[in-house]
Each structure stands twice: as structure tokens, then as C-alpha cells.
Amino acid sequence: MTPRQPHGEHSTWTGPTLRWCREHLGLTRAELGAALGITGTEVYRKERGDRPIMRAQEQAVRWLLHKAGYSDAEIEEMTHE
Secondary structure: OOOOOOOOOEOOOOHHHHHHHHHHHOOOHHHHHHHHOOOHHHHHHHHHOOOOOEHHHHHHHHHHHHHOOOOHHHHHHHHOO
């Protein structure tokens, strides 16, 4: 049996991908954290790889990238590891 993930499924994104997206959005860690419902410190920990990025957080960042004018193809290219 697969262990239950109380906070949702983990994303395949790594910390550098999250940082790259945040920087391209022109957001501080605190600003991205506010958009994701977490603290700037938690964003920092995720960018360092100390905490997992959750799938819902990945989807929220993808939405922010769309809102900023990036296409699906551009987002896929930017986040493909």
C-alpha cells in the first residue's frame, strides 16, 4: 500500500526550477509564498531542496506563469528538467 500524502502529491519539479520560475515572474520569495499560502522561508526551503514541492504548488506557479503571458509550450520548455 502506498503511504498517504497528507499534503497532496509531490511535484517532479526541483528547487532550481521553482527558483527559476519565481525569478522570471519577478517575485520575491515572500510574494510567491503569499500566492501559494506559505511563508517566504518555506519557499526558500523548497528552492534549496529541503522541502518537497507539492503538485498543487506546481500547478499554482504554472497558473501564475500563464497569467504573466507565458504559453504552455514556453512553460514546458522552462520547467523541463
